[in-house]
Every structure is written in C-alpha cells, then in structure tokens.
Amino acid sequence: VILTVVSLAVSVAAAVVVFRVARAELGSALVALVPALAVAAALFWLPGAAHDTLARIRIYHRLGRSQADLAAATQYSLHPQAFVRVKAIVPPDAELFVRGSGAFRFWAYTYLLPRVAVDDPKAADWVLEARRVDLPGIGYSRQYTFDPLFLGEVRH
C-alpha cells in the first residue's frame, strides 16, 4: 500500500511538472497532456520495479559462480549435483543418448557440452536417463546410478 501511494504521488507530481513545462513551450494544453501522461505512466511502475529489482539483486549477489551455473537445474529440480558427477565421468568428446523429460534433455544438452547428443542409443558412447529404463539391444560396459539418474557406457 505504501509503495502504491508513493508511486501515485511521484507519478502525479512529475506529470504536473511536465505538463506545465510542455504547455509553456508548446502553447497547447492538449498536446502537453501527452508527455505528462507518458511520464505518469512510466513513473507509476518505477518504485515497485526498483523495489523488486533491488530485492533480486540481493538474492543474486549471494550466489556463487558454481551455484549460478547450476541455477536452471536447481530451478527445474534436475538433480544438479548428479549432473556434475556425470560430467566428471563422460569424456568431453563422447556422444550421448539422453532420455527424459524436455527439461531434463535440454539441461543435459546444455550442461554436458561439448559432449553432443545423438538420437539413437546404438550410435551413442553413453546413455543418460532420468530414470533407468532397459533399452532393447543395448548393453553396458560400465553403469552408474545417481539416484534417480542412470548413466551407462554402451558396449559396442
């Protein structure tokens, strides 16, 4: 409520000043109304926007670089620490088959770069699944479970 009152007061006061200046210069009250309305409309949202932005700055300021790098995974509950371990195991030049929800696949695509994804598990070096599902015809030489993620090296 205080913020709304402040916003209203600031925008009305500024609009009155702009109206007077514009009318004096342009000689038309009707034309002067337009910049006054523009300033009022712009400033009405400013205190709220500034308040919210400063609040977010305080939150972001507390984030470390590694937390920031994993922020999307954290936001979408994609087991960021499991992905850190996957990244440590899978070589950078490996090809992955990724199976899971849209967010899971997108995060794997992004975070595990330069490892690239393929759409056929038989063509992949590794399989990464949001949950273990037996893929027909695929055997693994190494397997890891980072509950609930499954990572397996495909035996060719």
Place this chain on the structure above:
Amino acid sequence: LIGDVLAMLAANGCFLAAGVGLGRALGMWTSRADLVGAVGLLYMLGVAVCGSLAAFALIAGLSLELWQVLVGCGLLALTGLARGGGSMLRPALPRPRPAALMTRAIQVLLVGYLAMLFVHDALKPLVDWDSWTMWTMKARAIILLHGLDPALFAAPAYRSLHLDYPLLYPALEAIDFRFMRSLDTQVIHLQAWLLLAGFVVALAELLRDRVPAVLLWPGLLLIGLAPSLATQIGSGSADAPLAIMFALAALAGWRYIDGGDWRWTVLMLAFAAAAAAIKQEGTVFVALLMVTVIGFAWSARRPLRPVVLSAATVFASIVPWLVWSKVHHAIQPNGGLPISQAIHPSYLFGRVDRLPVAVSGMAHQALLPGSWTAMLPLALVLVAAALLARRGRRLAVFMLTVVALTTAAVLWAYWIGKPDVHWYVHQSARRTVTTAVLTAGVFAPLVISELASARRPAPVPSEAEPDAVGSGSVSA
C-alpha cells in the same frame, strides 16, 4: 565477475569501433562533436553489422576466435577512412531552459534505472527457459564445438532447439564469451542490456531534430522504463533484441520517406538485416516493413532504387543461412506451424475459432499496464488524433501499417499453428507483442511532434540538403 564485465564491454567496444568507422563512411559524423552526438546510433549500427557478419563467418566455417573478431571489427573501423558527405544527423531542436532542466531530470532517472538493471543483469543466473535451452546454449556450443558443428546445429537430437533459427544473437554472445575467456552465464545477460542502453541513446539521436525535447524525453522514459522490456532484456531471450533492431529499421525507413536522403536506407538495411538474422519471424516482419517502405516511398515520390536495393540486400543476407540449413538438413518440417497450409482456405476456415483467443491474448499483453504501461494506448490515440487533425497523416498511417502488419503476422502464426491456442498464446504472447508495441512506442514521439508542429520553432537546417538524393556521396 568484474573481469568478465570488462571483457563484455571490450567486445562491445569493438562493435562500437566498427560502427564509428561505418558511420564515418556513411556521413553520420564528420567532427568530434558529431561523433559524441551519434555514439548510440553508431554502437547499434556496429552491433547490427558485426552480428550479421559474425553469423556469416560461422556459416563460412570460422569459429569467431578473438583474432577473427578483432580483425573483422578493425576492418570495419577502417572503412571510416572513406569520408561520407554532410552529416546525416542534425543537432537537436532548440530547447528553452525549463525543458532543458526537465530533460536533464529524465536523463538522470533513466541512467539511474539502467544502472540498477545493469547490476541486476550482471548478477542474474541463467534461469530463463529460452536462454538456457536455446540462445545461450547455442553460444556455448559455438565456443565449445569450435564453430557451427553440424553434430549439434543440424542433428536430429537437437531438433527441439529451433535449429532453423538464424544465428546473430548466439554469435554475439559467443563473441562475448571469447572476450571473457570463460562461459560466464551471469554476465552474458549484459549483452541485451547494452542493446537496450544503446537503443535508448540511438532513439534520442534519431529523433532529436524532429521532436522537441519536451516531447521526446517523456517518450523515451516510457520506453526505457517499460517493465516488460526490462524483464525480456534480463531474460536473455532474443525477442527484445529483434524488436529493437526492427524498430530502428522502421525509423530509418521513415526518415528516408520523410527526407529522401538515401543514406537512411543503408541504416535501414543494416538494422533490418540484423532483425532478420535474429529470429525466424524477423524475416517476415522485415519483408512486411520493406513492402511498406517501398509503398510509402513511392507515394512520397522518393526514388525507389535505394530502398529496393536495400530490400534486395536484406533478403540476399538470409540466403547463406538457408543454404547451410538445407545442405545440412537442419530445417525440419515444422509440425507445429504448417507453413504449407498457411493460405489454404479450408484449413484456415476450420481453425477460425483460434483467432479470437489469439487477438484477446495479444491485446491483453500489449495493453497490460504492468507490462508496457501506456505505450500502445498513447500511440494509438496519437495516430487517431493525427488522422482526424489531418496533420502528419502519412507518418500516422505508416506507423499504423507497420504495427498492424507485424501484429497480423503473429496472429497468422497463432491461426495456423497446431498447438492448443490457449497454451500457445499463454506461453508466447508476452514476447510476440514486443515488436509491434515497441515500434508504436518509438513512433509516438514523432506523431505528437507532427501534431504540435504548428506551435514550435522551425527545425535547424542541416549541412546536407536532405531532399538531394546522393547528398551523402562518399568521397575519399
């Protein structure tokens, strides 16, 4: 963090240097004072040209290594050795003391607000869906895979990443990463912030000789403080950069129609090519803009050759990406947006019930006070007033045409699209209205200025005769 911010600023300093050179060749500045008064527009020109060329460089097999960027920007800066003719940009209209004080107060407010957004965007983690799944992801891929690797940029596994989208924005971010020598996903948000700051300054420079400060700066305040623009800039998605480039192209197109100086069509070309190279819909918007500019130039009896040449160059600039995508089979049939059915009467008639949902969803987003404040309503009222008052009618109709056509293009996509229209509009209307609303916002000060023109002093004459075609001819 500070090192990465400085690296980001250095990258954008290179874009500015390129813009300064190109601007000199074009005649946008001839003295040091001119240069200071054109820095925003020169920066935006540099970003547009460097971004477009960076996308071409990727297609040509380069990987945007630091030396490649430095050489490219250096060569563009050297074009400034060829001096253009008289200055395209004119000084501001005379401003009385109260208006000067008001202008200063608004400038201080804008600088303070943008400074706050700068800190916010430099610290913000990469959490917005489109940015971490697509835009910045592609920039990271360009760095980590050393260029445009078809194993990602044309692979079926990545189909959902909109592989057909052009590359300007990821290329810009990749250049930033090169300068940082790290993949700082927080500081990368500043690229869009720099575009916003450059855009506001460029608008002031583009309009200062046409719009009195007392009308111009409240309009710029309305644009600079629009909550939706700040949100989109901070999100790292490409909709706001597209809208910014498109609005500048539309303004440059109008300046040609209004004044006849062919050099404005070169600026229009640079900004339109950049808009077309940011997103798929940018190509459609730009095509509609070009048709509009050609039509209005014809009705204003301006020579059509410069604008037709610009339009042809813009469309030629799209070809390399289309060829690359076709050769690598990156273009997949878009089941969600069946273009082949776009003008099929029975298909369209059978889905006509989608239109009211799309119209109401877009109108809601465009008129939502917490998103765009009063930008669109004010612009539409001004257009209506100009039409009724028979003053500045050509400008009003031009603005209305551009805004209506870009809106119609988005509505058409909602109409023919396959996804549930409620979901579709809910997910995207907040972003898809940006180009139309921002374009309306940048033309609004011009329209009000035309309405008020009988009551203000005549503009200061320029060095170059604006009506003389070829007045800015390049001389060594």
